[in-house]
Amino acid sequence: MSTFRQNVEATIPALRRYARALTRNSDIADDLVQDTLVRALRSEHLFHGGDIRSWLYTILTNLNRNRLRSLARRPVLSLIEDNDAPDLAGPEAGGRDIERALATLAEDQRNALLLVVLEGLTYREVAEVQGVPIGTVMSRLARARVQIKNYLDGGRPTLRRVK
Amino acid sequence: MIDRDSPLSEDELHAYVDGELPADRQEAVIAWLAAHPEQAALVDAWRAQADAIRVRYGAVADEPVPERLKVDQVMWRDRANGRSYAAMAAAAAIVAFILGGAVGWIAHSASAASPSGFDMFTAEALDAYKLYVVEVRHPVEVPGSERVHMTQWLSKRLGAELRIPDLQSIGLKLVGGRLLPGPTGAAAFYMYEGPSGERFTIYCANATATESALRYRSMDSAAAFYWVNDKVAYVVSGPADRDRLETVTKTVYEQLDKSATRKS
Numbered sequence: 001m002s003t004f005r006q007n008v009e010a011t012i013p014a015l016r017r018y019a020r021a022l023t024r025n026s027d028i029a030d031d032l033v034q035d036t037l038v039r040a041l042r043s044e045h046l047f048h049g050g051d052i053r054s055w056l057y058t059i060l061t062n063l064n065r066n067r068l069r070s071l072a073r074r075p076v077l078s079l080i081e082d083n084d085a086p087d088l089a090g091p092e093a094g095g096r097d098i099e100r101a102l103a104t105l106a107e108d109q110r111n112a113l114l115l116v117v118l119e120g121l122t123y124r125e126v127a128e129v130q131g132v133p134i135g136t137v138m139s140r141l142a143r144a145r146v147q148i149k150n151y152l153d154g155g156r157p158t159l160r161r162v163k
Numbered sequence: 164m165i166d167r168d169s170p171l172s173e174d175e176l177h178a179y180v181d182g183e184l185p186a187d188r189q190e191a192v193i194a195w196l197a198a199h200p201e202q203a204a205l206v207d208a209w210r211a212q213a214d215a216i217r218v219r220y221g222a223v224a225d226e227p228v229p230e231r232l233k234v235d236q237v238m239w240r241d242r243a244n245g246r247s248y249a250a251m252a253a254a255a256a257i258v259a260f261i262l263g264g265a266v267g268w269i270a271h272s273a274s275a276a277s278p279s280g281f282d283m284f285t286a287e288a289l290d291a292y293k294l295y296v297v298e299v300r301h302p303v304e305v306p307g308s309e310r311v312h313m314t315q316w317l318s319k320r321l322g323a324e325l326r327i328p329d330l331q332s333i334g335l336k337l338v339g340g341r342l343l344p345g346p347t348g349a350a351a352f353y354m355y356e357g358p359s360g361e362r363f364t365i366y367c368a369n370a371t372a373t374e375s376a377l378r379y380r381s382m383d384s385a386a387a388f389y390w391v392n393d394k395v396a397y398v399v400s401g402p403a404d405r406d407r408l409e410t411v412t413k414t415v416y417e418q419l420d421k422s423a424t425r426k427s
Contacts, residue, residue, distance in 0.1 A: 009234045013224040016232070021220040027283065030232060034282075037237045098215040116181055117213035118220055123183055138174050145177075145209050152212075 004044055007052045008037065014119060015056055021114050022064055024099055032067065036060040057119065058129045061111050068107060101151040109144035112137050171195055176202065180209045231282060240382070280370050280396050283346050285380050285387045288366035288398030291343055291352055292385055296362045302354055303339030313340050317351040317367075323395050325367060328418035330355050333410060335363060347371070355411075363401040363411050370396035377412075379405070388412040392419070 015036060019029035036059045040047075047055065102110055108130065115121045115129060127134045171192060178184040179192045196203040230236055295302050305313045310327055318325045320342055327337065335355035343350040343366075350368040357363075375391040386403040389396065397419070399412045 005234050012228050012232055012234075013226070016226070016228070017220055017223040020223045021216065027280065030229060031282065033232055034237060037232065037234065038241050041234065041238050041241065098212070098219050101212075102216070114216070118216050123178075123181070138177060141177055141181075142173060145212060148212050149205075149208050 011053050011056050035063050054125050101148045105144050109140045112140040113144040284396045285389045288400050289385050292364045292400035304341035306339040307337035320349040328415045333414050366398040368396050
């Protein structure tokens with residue numbers, strides 16, 4: 001196997017983790033990873049050095065954005081099952097809270113936050129993935145953190161008032 | 164850069180949490196936070212968020228990577244399925260044509276978001292196909308002569324009202340069926356046989372989606388068409404002859420649709 005393919009293969013577990021957190025659904029996440037891999041492997045000849053990891057994150061982020069756009073155009077298909085079985089079985093009580101909090105974020109904010117805190121990318125790398133200046137990454141990150149904090153602090157009246 | 168006495172920028176607090184703060188600012192930020200408990204609490208909250216995210220999703224990277232996501236598999240299937248997008252679009256067009264304005268069918272383009280069950284169910288169905296299609300003496304649990312009993316039994320086990328299509332019109336005889344374990348519980352599996360011994364199978368299981376587009380996949384010497392209708396996923400599998408499989412699928416679909424119409 002070429003070095004390129006070995007590097008792609010080595011990144012798959014991290015891509016699955018990122019996709020799972022992005023979509024919060026294991027089937028959709030793995031479909032997304034698969035599509036990312038197909039794109040990447042078809043484009044091997046287009047890849048001239050650089051960081052394969054960032055490049056794969058970029059492809060996945062863009063594919064997910066396309067997916068959400070196509071869902072938004074036809075909201076009838078309820079593909080996002082938020083009662084994904086393994087998620088419900090999660091032992092940590094806060095797990096579902098953070099999951100719901102992530103779900104309330106704007107897509108760009110969620111991408112930025114997850115790439116930084118879950119995937120450990122630097123601000124500069126995230127800026128490359130998102131194709132924006134570092135300042136924009138930082139403001140997305142800041143807004144994401146404010147939003148999650150508000151959500152976890154009880155800013156979710158629609159869910160709490162239902163009794 | 165801000166000097167020691169200036170209030171810190173919020174950016175610096177984020178950079179501090181994310182380990183991106185230049186080493187020479189580290190001390191200043193720590194000292195400043197010690198004197199500003201409100202901001203220190205904010206920093207703690209951000210850290211707790213990051214921890215919760217890592218606790219929730221970190222372990223995904225330790226899970227074994229599914230076969231279908233391995234580089235060799237992805238490349239092989241990408242090559243093998245070169246025709247599949249065209250096939251899917253063609254098949255979806257056929258079915259859409261058959262149904263006309265029938266309710267409940269969405270013939271979306273192949274580029275639309277994939278139904279999450281597609282890979283899961285086609286993989287299960289193709290495995291079952293490959294496993295049982297070579298069986299000479301015990302291909303099924305219940306023989307085709309007991310169609311009524313089998314329909315009731317499998318419907319009960321799946322908790323869905325199943326129909327077992329009659330494919331005599333295209334020269335396929337019902338060999339029989341069996342119950343299989345599936346990703347969503349019980350799955351029903353019917354086998355048909357043609358005059359020259361060619362075998363086709365239909366796999367039915369409960370799906371989370373209500374309906375989906377028709378999709379095609381070929382794998383080794385077998386191929387399958389998949390769709391979801393009324394919360395039941397169907398996978399029609401057979402030898403990798405797309406035209407023949409398309410004919411069979413079309414007939415199966417027509418049969419199921421007719422029985423659905425009769426029911427209502």
